[in-house]
Amino acid sequence: MLSFIDALRPLNQPGEIVRTAARLIGEHFGVANANYARLDTDDGVDYYIAEHGYAAPGRHSIDGRYRLVDFPGVTDELRAGRTMDVTDVASDVRLRDDDRAAYAANDIASFVMTPLVINGRLSAIFAIHDPRPRSWMPDDVALMEDLTERTWTAVERARAEAALRESEERYRRLNEQLEERVRERTSEVRSLFTQLVSAQEEERRRIARDIHDQVGQRMTALRMNLETLRSQAEGRTALVEQVGRTQRLAEDLDQSIDFLTWQLRPAALDHLGLSAALQDLATGWSEQFSMTAHLLVNGVEDVRLSRDIEANLYRIAQEALHNVAKHAHATQVTLYLTQQNGNLVLLIEDDGQGFDPDAHRQADIGNGMGLMSMRERAASVGGRLEIESAVGRGTSIYVRIPRSEQEA
Helix, strand or coil: CHHHHHHHCCCCCHHHHHHHHHHHHHHHHCCCEEEEEEEEEECCEEEEEECCCEECCCCCCCCEEEEHHHCHHHHHHHHCCCCEEECCCCCCCCCCHHHHHHHHHCCCCEEEEEEEEECCEEEEEEEEEECCCCCCCHHHHHHHHHHHHHHHHHHHHHHHHHHHHHHHHHHHHHHHHHHHHHHHHHHHHHHHHHHHHHHHHHHHHHHHHHHHHHHHHHHHHHHHHHHHHHHHCCCCHHHHHHHHHHHHHHHHHHHHHHHHHHHHCCHHHHHCCHHHHHHHHHHHHHHHHCCEEEEEEECCCCCCCCHHHHHHHHHHHHHHHHHHHHHHCCCEEEEEEEEECCEEEEEEEECCCCCCHHHHHHHHHHHCCCHHHHHHHHHHCCCEEEEEECCCCCEEEEEEEEHHHHHC
């Protein structure tokens, strides 16, 4: 028994377990054949399926599929959970003619068959066979019953482990497929986002140009006409005052148009580059919100980047300053634009009240704006955006774009 247990313990393949168990049992009892068989049903016919059996030297294998109906007496006993220990097939009264004929066809004169009944159903058997009549001792029968149960336990364990491995492998493949789909969809979404941003920037540029060229020219003409009207109204106090008020309204409207075109697409971004555009942004933002914004540029003052990189970094800075004005309660903001370890780095740093980035990310997912948009803009040009913040300690937003993406 100890040798049997030790031999089966390291095995993890059902076929190898059955083959080893059959060999050990066959050699121990010195029989011609030893077979472990499971039960199966095919087209309504029940079968014993014997595989990986043991055959003594010079003895043919009796592995195969056997119909239960060909062994009626034996099957009835086994289904009742009773072990069959037959000394002589020819004389055992429990056997029927069909049983004897089937055993004679396989040159079997004596055998022990131990059943394993699980939940009232015959599930497996272990059998030893010999071509000569043989008396079986009670200890032999008891040992066979014990070994049958241990073999079944080892086989079912191996099958469960194999099923678990197969399930894990299947889920691993499914997970890889899912991850690949996510990567594909993410790539598609990023591509669409990039196209959308490019189209949006182009439309902003067109609208800003149209406003400047058409509305701006008309505003210039309107102010010139008002100036002419004022000179013609000399001596008519009420009319002069009315024209003066209209001139001031026209000046305010002209400034609003300039601000609108600057918001849509700053001219400096197209003509002078990112550094100049960020400087204008910081200056204009400081004047509008009465907070100090500084720009520090190191090593990239005269460098022109691709249109997409410049536009997206500008919009990230614009969104960051918008968030500072709206949420941070800061007194000053510093923008850094530099090259660092092969990366183009844009840093927007404020001394405001800060926030919890993880909590904000969950809220951001819900409304689809803010930091999520900034992250997507950074990713669309091959960069990444990182946030360092804590309640009461201000906020730092880093955008890093590798040199390879700048060159591309």
